[in-house]
Amino acid sequence: MKFGGTSVADLDRIRNVARHVKREVDAGHQVAVIVSAMAGATNQLVEWCRAAATLHDAREYDAVVASGEQVTAGLLAIVLQSVGVTARSWQGWQIPILTTNAHGGARILDIDGAELIRRFKERREVAVISGFQGFHKETGRITTLGRGGSDTSAVAVAAAISADRCDIYTDVDGVYTTDPRVVPKARRLAKIAFEEMLELASLGAKVLQVRSVELGMVHNVRIFVRSSFDRPEDIDPHGTPPGTLICNEEDIVEQQVVTGIAFSKDEAQISIRRVEDKPGVAAAIFGPLAEANINVDMIVQNVSSDGATTDLTFTVPAADYERAAEVLKGSQGVIGYQRLDGANDVAKVSVIGIGMRSHAGVAARAFRALADRGINIRAITTSEIKFSLLIDAAYTELAVRTLHSLYGLDR
Ligand code: ADP
Numbered sequence: 001m002k003f004g005g006t007s008v009a010d011l012d013r014i015r016n017v018a019r020h021v022k023r024e025v026d027a028g029h030q031v032a033v034i035v036s037a038m039a040g041a042t043n044q045l046v047e048w049c050r051a052a053a054t055l056h057d058a059r060e061y062d063a064v065v066a067s068g069e070q071v072t073a074g075l076l077a078i079v080l081q082s083v084g085v086t087a088r089s090w091q092g093w094q095i096p097i098l099t100t101n102a103h104g105g106a107r108i109l110d111i112d113g114a115e116l117i118r119r120f121k122e123r124r125e126v127a128v129i130s131g132f133q134g135f136h137k138e139t140g141r142i143t144t145l146g147r148g149g150s151d152t153s154a155v156a157v158a159a160a161i162s163a164d165r166c167d168i169y170t171d172v173d174g175v176y177t178t179d180p181r182v183v184p185k186a187r188r189l190a191k192i193a194f195e196e197m198l199e200l201a202s203l204g205a206k207v208l209q210v211r212s213v214e215l216g217m218v219h220n221v222r223i224f225v226r227s228s229f230d231r232p233e234d235i236d237p238h239g240t241p242p243g244t245l246i247c248n249e250e251d252i253v254e255q256q257v258v259t260g261i262a263f264s265k266d267e268a269q270i271s272i273r274r275v276e277d278k279p280g281v282a283a284a285i286f287g288p289l290a291e292a293n294i295n296v297d298m299i300v301q302n303v304s305s306d307g308a309t310t311d312l313t314f315t316v317p318a319a320d321y322e323r324a325a326e327v328l329k330g331s332q333g334v335i336g337y338q339r340l341d342g343a344n345d346v347a348k349v350s351v352i353g354i355g356m357r358s359h360a361g362v363a364a365r366a367f368r369a370l371a372d373r374g375i376n377i378r379a380i381t382t383s384e385i386k387f388s389l390l391i392d393a394a395y396t397e398l399a400v401r402t403l404h405s406l407y408g409l410d411r
């Protein structure tokens with residue numbers, strides 16, 4: 001059972017979480033619980049690091065931001081004990097949850113679940129585990145898994161203890177066709193395939209961290225997204241509560257062409273004008289960006305009309321926009337281009353569905369619908385089960401709603 005930030009936002013909510021846990025324990029289930037920091041806590045910790053020094057030691061950043069989860073794990077253990085459930089809190093290093101040393105974005109390498117299982121079997125002791133954090137063995141330092149990382153902690157622990165299910169309790173009662181905060185008509189999906197959830201998450205839907213879906217797919221963990229706000233006592237621990245199951249494609253009987261729509265305003269566009277059209281130019285542009293650890297996403301290059309120069313457009317995360325521009329200006333001589341244009345006020349809207357593999361013309365309908373609304377498309381990328389459109393950020397909501405109706409997701 002994993003509980004996110006809003007689900008543990010204060011003591012009342014933590015008491016509510018304890019009732020969910022108690023219900024499952026009383027029903028005879030063996031459970032491990034993973035908790036996030038209280039809502040807003042991690043943001044505050046990140047902000048303090050930034051205010052202390054804009055450029056700071058990533059190991060110390062992790063020492064600071066990992067603390068939020070320690071508080072909630074301890075508090076939940078106290079509350080569980082007070083309602084008669086045997087419980088013990090665990091930090092990442094105590095289990096240990098072993099990770100790489102990529103501070104701020106570490107990957108889980110190994111978790112030994114034996115002790116957790118033994119304690120539950122012998123004394124019905126519920127483990128309350130701090131999400132988001134891990135431990136790098138060689139340096140002995142605490143690490144964190146990147147924002148939203150408690151989802152990944154939960155799926156990894158579920159795999160380590162061979163859990164029947166990994167329930168992700170959050171502030172919505174499942175995965176919706178798009179963010180329900182933006183489109184009130186969005187509908188809850190009963191099931192969604194791992195591949196689709198992977199796309200949805202990596203293209204902007206923050207309901208699950210991308211890495212958690214990857215892990216679930218590799219280890220075949222049944223991930224179930226559900227609400228912590230349903231009254232714990234109204235739920236039948238042996239029944240099927242409302243929620244969304246992330247599962248294999250074959251387990252979905254009625255596959256739609258389009259399953260969901262994701263969007264991200266966290267994009268910036270960079271256009272390099274009149275680049276020399278010769279071998280090695282792309283390498284000269286993207287090599288230095290990769291070295292600077294800047295992720296490049298959509299890339300559009302024109303075929304040169306004069307045989308000499310061309311234009312190249314691509315996107316980077318908004319937070320890296322200035323840095324990317326600096327890097328490119330620094331290598332203008334090597335690349336050989338005339339002008340660099342950029343825009344920070346762009347958004348990426350993506351349409352996802354496994355059914356696209358076998359249906360033609362899905363994207364073409366979107367182009368027409370957006371044109372009818374006067375929305376200009378700056379760049380397009382496609383893959384087997386999704387396509388993404390780069391548009392002006394001001395039109396994001398309109399575009400998402402338009403596409404949501406267009407593909408029949410409102411119904
Ligand atoms: P938690 O704190 O529990 O980890 P998050 O805030 O990380 O919760 O994720 C839940 C939020 O994800 C929801 O409140 C919702 O606004 C947002 N969200 C974005 N896209 C979707 C989607 N397709 N389905 C459900 N929720 C979504």
Ligand code: ASP
Nearest residue numbers: 036042132147148149150
């Ligand atoms: N508390 C961390 C964050 O806000 C991890 C999580 O909540 O999943 O990013």
Ligand code: MG
Nearest residue numbers: 004148206207
């Ligand atoms: Mg989250």
